[in-house]
Amino acid sequence: MAKKTAYYGIFAALAILMGYVEAVIPMPVPIPGIKIGLSNIVVVLCMYVMGTKEAFYISIVRVVISALLFRGFVGLWYSLSGAFLSYGAMLAVHRLKDASIIGVSVTGGVFHNIGQIIVACIILGRNVVLYLIPILMVSGVAAGFAIGLVSKYCLNYLEKKRE
Amino acid sequence: MKKLDFIIIAVLLVCAGGLYFSGFLRPGDEGAYAVVYVDGEEVKRYDLSQNTEDTITGINGTNQIKVQDGEISVVSADCRDQVCVNHLPINRENESIVCLPHKVVIEIENGGKNSIDAVVK
Ligand SMILES: [Zn+2]
Numbered sequence: 327m328a329k330k331t332a333y334y335g336i337f338a339a340l341a342i343l344m345g346y347v348e349a350v351i352p353m354p355v356p357i358p359g360i361k362i363g364l365s366n367i368v369v370v371l372c373m374y375v376m377g378t379k380e381a382f383y384i385s386i387v388r389v390v391i392s393a394l395l396f397r398g399f400v401g402l403w404y405s406l407s408g409a410f411l412s413y414g415a416m417l418a419v420h421r422l423k424d425a426s427i428i429g430v431s432v433t434g435g436v437f438h439n440i441g442q443i444i445v446a447c448i449i450l451g452r453n454v455v456l457y458l459i460p461i462l463m464v465s466g467v468a469a470g471f472a473i474g475l476v477s478k479y480c481l482n483y484l485e486k487k488r489e
Numbered sequence: 490m491k492k493l494d495f496i497i498i499a500v501l502l503v504c505a506g507g508l509y510f511s512g513f514l515r516p517g518d519e520g521a522y523a524v525v526y527v528d529g530e531e532v533k534r535y536d537l538s539q540n541t542e543d544t545i546t547g548i549n550g551t552n553q554i555k556v557q558d559g560e561i562s563v564v565s566a567d568c569r570d571q572v573c574v575n576h577l578p579i580n581r582e583n584e585s586i587v588c589l590p591h592k593v594v595i596e597i598e599n600g601g602k603n604s605i606d607a608v609v610k
Contacts, residue, residue, distance in 0.1 A: 422493060429494035436501050460509035467501050474494075 333376055337384050338391070341368040345392025363438040363466065365392065366412060367473040370431045374481055378417055385409045404442045411441030427481060428474030435470025436463050521580065523561040525554075526594040535561060537580060537597075547591025554595065561595060563588065 344365035351362055365388050373381035389409045393402035415437035419430045439462035447456060521537045527547050535541060537559045545552045552566040552573060560578035563586055573588035579597055586595040 419497065424491055424493035425497060426491045426494050428490050429497040432494070432498050432501065460505040463501060463505035463508070467498055467505075471498070 330376070330380075333372075334380070334384070337368050337372050337376075338387050340371075341365050341384060341388030342391050342395065344368060345388060345395065349392070362469050363408065363412070363435050364469065364473065366431065366434045366438055366470070367477055369409075369413065370416065370427060370434060370473060370477045371480055373416065373420060373430065374427055374477070375484060378420060381416075382413055385413050404445050407445045408438040408441035411444075412436075412438035426474075427477050428471065431474030431477060432467050432470035435468075435473065436466035439463065439466040521559070521582075521597060521599045523554075523556065523579075524596050524598050526596070528592045534598075537561060545591075545593055547588060547593040550591050552588055552591060552593055561597075562586070563595070566591065 344367060348362055348364045351364070368388060369381050369385045372384045376384075386406075386409065389402065389405045393405060412434040416430045416434040419425050419433045422429075440459060443456065443459055443462060523535045523537060524531055525533045525535075525545055527545070533543070533545065535543070535554075535556050537556060539556065540558070541556045542564070543554050543556075545554055547568075550567040552568070553564045555562055555564045557578075560580040562578035563573040563576065566574050566588060568588050568590040570590060573586050573591075573593070576586045579586055579595070582597055582599070584597050587593070
């Protein structure tokens with residue numbers, strides 16, 4: 327139990343750190359509040375290290391805290407919907423036996439972005455921003471792939487430490 | 490990396506490419522309209538999603554306009570310079586066709602980039 331709490335703390339701290347890094351990185355789309363989704367790495371890792379339920383908690387904690395610290399109210403809705411959608415998609419892929427952490431992470435990256443765009447549409451009241459979806463899907467794949475690779479190395483390292 | 494990872498990445502990229510090239514999500518004709526001004530006053534506006542042809546009566550002459558496929562253009566005019574007729578069709582926010590001799594200005598409002606610009610501002 328104590329170990330679990332420690333893990334939660336580490337993941338939450340990591341999530342906040344990533345949230346900060348993310349807030350500094352500009353996105354190739356002209357909509358404020360849309361982020362690259364780097365902090366997804368924390369959720370991906372958590373899903374493999376702790377479990378899917380714990381990953382869900384972490385994904386909410388990460389969104390709320392980083393919204394409070396680095397973004398505004400609008401940012402919160404963007405990232406909450408991004409977080410929910412990407413979590414759901416990642417969970418689905420996670421259940422597939424033939425997919426690794428990279429597949430999970432790429433899926434998460436893409437759906438994170440799609441979720442954000444959907445909220446942007448709702449907030450703007452028009453669907454003109456939908457045309458950004460293909461661009462954000464590609465950037466989601468790229469970010470997700472990078473995150474997946476890093477997560478995989480982290481995971482390997484963690485497993486070695488555990489032995 | 491497992492086989493399914495490649496499949497997932499490939500499927501996502503193909504979907505992105507498909508969406509991009511199908512033009513399914515492209516903006517432009519949603520709520521965009523062309524506003525016609527004669528001598529600085531708005532005389533008419535056209536919904537760019539509805540194909541139509543019309544005649545604008547400007548100062549000292551007329552301009553025939555055509556709305557088609559979300560774009561507006563001047564097909565003919567009896568002005569001396571024919572600048573308006575030679576202008577390419579327009580469909581984006583801030584684009585305009587001007588007929589100086591007739592004091593006619595056609596401007597796009599609510600076009601493609603509009604709401605994003607509005608948010609960034
Ligand atoms: Zn002219």
